[in-house]
Amino acid sequence: MNPLRxxxxxxxxxxxxVVFAEDTTPALVSTSPDRPNPAEGNASGDWNVNSRYIVExxxxxxxxxxxxxxxxxxxxxxxAGDKLNYAALRGLAHDIRTELSAHSVxxxxxxxxxxxxxxxxxxxxxxxxxxDVLVPKFVWTSGQGWTAIGEATLPFGHNTITxxxxxxxxxxxxxxxxxxxxxxxxxxxxxxxRLVFDFEDYHEEFGRETEAAxxxxxxxxxxxxxxMDLAPRMEYAVTRELTVSAGTAFESxxxxxxxxxxxxxxxxxxxLRWQHDEEVSEETHKTAxxxxxxxxxxxxxxxxxxxxxxELTASWTGVWxxxxxxxxxxxxxxxxxAPLFERFVLGSSTMLRGWNKYQLDPVGxxxxxxxxxxxxxxxxxxxxxxxxxxxxxxxxxxKQSIGVGVxxxxxxxxxxxxxxxxxxxxxxxxxxxxxxxxxxx
Amino acid sequence: xxTLVLCLAAYAMALSSEDLIITPGPDALRLSAPRVHFLVGxxxxxxxxxxxxxxxxxxxxxxxxxDRQVWRTxxxxxxxxxxxxxxxxxxxxxxxxxSVSHLLPSAAERWCFEQIAVPTAGVARDAPLWLRLExxxxxxxxxxxxxxDSDGISIASLIEVFSHPVRRTQQRWFMxxxxxxxxxxxx
Numbered sequence: 001m002n003p004l005r006x007x008x009x010x011x012x013x014x015x016x017x018v019v020f021a022e023d024t025t026p027a028l029v030s031t032s033p034d035r036p037n038p039a040e041g042n043a044s045g046d047w048n049v050n051s052r053y054i055v056e057x058x059x060x061x062x063x064x065x066x067x068x069x070x071x072x073x074x075x076x077x078x079x080a081g082d083k084l085n086y087a088a089l090r091g092l093a094h095d096i097r098t099e100l101s102a103h104s105v106x107x108x109x110x111x112x113x114x115x116x117x118x119x120x121x122x123x124x125x126x127x128x129x130x131x132d133v134l135v136p137k138f139v140w141t142s143g144q145g146w147t148a149i150g151e152a153t154l155p156f157g158h159n160t161i162t163x164x165x166x167x168x169x170x171x172x173x174x175x176x177x178x179x180x181x182x183x184x185x186x187x188x189x190x191x192x193x194r195l196v197f198d199f200e201d202y203h204e205e206f207g208r209e210t211e212a213a214x215x216x217x218x219x220x221x222x223x224x225x226x227x228m229d230l231a232p233r234m235e236y237a238v239t240r241e242l243t244v245s246a247g248t249a250f251e252s253x254x255x256x257x258x259x260x261x262x263x264x265x266x267x268x269x270x271x272l273r274w275q276h277d278e279e280v281s282e283e284t285h286k287t288a289x290x291x292x293x294x295x296x297x298x299x300x301x302x303x304x305x306x307x308x309x310x311e312l313t314a315s316w317t318g319v320w321x322x323x324x325x326x327x328x329x330x331x332x333x334x335x336x337x338a339p340l341f342e343r344f345v346l347g348s349s350t351m352l353r354g355w356n357k358y359q360l361d362p363v364g365x366x367x368x369x370x371x372x373x374x375x376x377x378x379x380x381x382x383x384x385x386x387x388x389x390x391x392x393x394x395x396x397x398x399k400q401s402i403g404v405g406v407x408x409x410x411x412x413x414x415x416x417x418x419x420x421x422x423x424x425x426x427x428x429x430x431x432x433x434x435x436x437x438x439x440x441x
Numbered sequence: 442x443x444t445l446v447l448c449l450a451a452y453a454m455a456l457s458s459e460d461l462i463i464t465p466g467p468d469a470l471r472l473s474a475p476r477v478h479f480l481v482g483x484x485x486x487x488x489x490x491x492x493x494x495x496x497x498x499x500x501x502x503x504x505x506x507x508d509r510q511v512w513r514t515x516x517x518x519x520x521x522x523x524x525x526x527x528x529x530x531x532x533x534x535x536x537x538x539x540s541v542s543h544l545l546p547s548a549a550e551r552w553c554f555e556q557i558a559v560p561t562a563g564v565a566r567d568a569p570l571w572l573r574l575e576x577x578x579x580x581x582x583x584x585x586x587x588x589x590d591s592d593g594i595s596i597a598s599l600i601e602v603f604s605h606p607v608r609r610t611q612q613r614w615f616m617x618x619x620x621x622x623x624x625x626x627x628x
Contacts, residue, residue: 047532047534048521049530050523050524109490110524
């Protein structure tokens with residue numbers, strides 16, 4: 001039996017089994033009035049006269065307890081028993097809104113059951129969040145064309161289904177056009193586990209440079225005109241900062257040659273994600289992220305390709321008021337013979353900006369080393385990229401680029417940002433500017 | 442009795458136009474607006490819900506035919522309502538910071554006006570003058586607080602506040618007084 005069909009059948013059965021679990025426990029976090037007061041006081045800048053009172057309870061009249069992650073629940077519980085901290089409440093409201101994709105989250109304070117104690121009520125407005133349409137990425141790069149991704153998200157119970165249409169000529173060697181869908185099931189706060197099913201179905205187009213490069217060196221990796229993927233995985237939040245995931249990916253590629261059989265790249269997948277947020281004040285915060293991903297395709301899963309793809313990504317962001325500094329690092333290694341969609345690419349709208357990916361390597365590389373640094377002040381941006389992709393039989397040739405641009409939501413795009421940048425590849429003797437424009441890239 | 446006479450004299454010298462009353466002082470004009478109440482409506486509702494509500498004041502003194510700005514100042518007052526004592530507290534954030542508490546609504550409003558002084562040094566005594574006062578409330582529920590930091594709020598931030606049109610979530614009061622001359626206070 002075709003492994004892809006097997007995986008699809010298993011996935012649908014598992015999905016149906018887990019989709020309708022509900023926890024209807026009302027969310028109420030309270031503390032006894034006799035609980036010792038840590039007497040930590042409030043953040044500076046809190047001018048509210050009620051800041052001297054102690055939080056008796058934090059309540060969510062219209063929201064169920066199981067809707068929150070365990071990390072958010074920890075924060076909610078930590079408020080009870082402390083003095084009223086408006087900065088902490090505002091931060092919590094912001095994070096609840098993000099996690100629940102709510103339209104708005106507000107809070108109000110009322111007298112507690114005894115003097116000097118108060119109750120905090122959070123009102124979560126999810127009326128506009130039942131269905132959401134997003135544009136995760138829309139970008140045009142001179143010389144490389146445009147990329148557009150549109151997604152619609154529908155949460156229901158503990159599940160979220162996302163369906164997207166896209167044409168992406170930016171992230172991979174090839175342009176892939178088609179549809180993708182994701183079904184996510186999340187268990188309650190006491191079981192920080194998520195089950196995720198990804199499905200993708202794309203039509204593929206390769207550039208002339210890629211076709212020329214592959215025709216002069218026939219054999220694997222070969223081109224394909226369509227690609228379909230089903231990837232179930234399980235995610236587990238070990239701690240507030242560390243998440244691990246494991247799963248499989250069943251990828252089927254239809255050859256460009258008439259009558260040739262389709263080939264598969266079926267892999268075991270694993271990922272480690274670590275993120276640390278440090279919020280010094282409302283205007284000063286830092287975020288560090290490190291992730292490692294592995295895709296290991298083996299004959300055991302019925303794969304025609306056998307390879308292991310490792311990628312290590314690290315980033316750091318610091319915000320001080322209107323100033324922001326970003327730094328990032330990416331390293332990748334593919335051992336074995338991987339299909340084209342797995343190979344690393346530089347010269348996109350986000351990595352080694354300003355360079356043409358087809359000039360760097362029209363078939364991508366099996367080795368990647370990349371670093372970036374950026375600075376923002378209000379809407380102004382400047383960045384410096386450096387990196388190289390190469391193969392074992394070809395020496396690495398590091399490239400650099402610099403760029404400046406502007407980006408803003410202009411007060412009307414809410415969470416979206418319009419970005420326009422000019423990037424300059426640093427080549428000996430000349431600088432050919434590349435214009436990058438779009439949204440959310 | 443002497444206090445009463447002084448008060449009456451001051452009242453007699455005050456120039457009122459609509460709701461904004463100007464009272465002369467030794468080196469500055471003082472403002473009051475007993476008929477204007479800004480602790481009302483949506484802002485009052487938020488205060489009763491335990492939220493603090495910032496009120497931004499912009500005072501501008503014009504001369505000539507209202508085309509020359511002589512002087513301008515910005516002040517921010519943050520008002521909160523004590524849920525247990527049922528009284529208001531006010532903090533003045535810009536310039537020299539001060540706070541009061543245990544006030545009834547009218548007293549809290551009056552205290553805000555009392556903190557504003559319009560200096561008269563260097564202003565021509567016979568020049569026609571106009572005074573404009575604008576008050577805006579800031580709704581913190583619909584966005585991040587505009588409070589700068591523990592040191593208060595900068596003038597630049599307040600200028601930015603008044604450079605934007607009034608948002609749906611804001612309340613606004615607008616008062617004018619004039620024309621008047623400083624010499625009229627000296628008669």
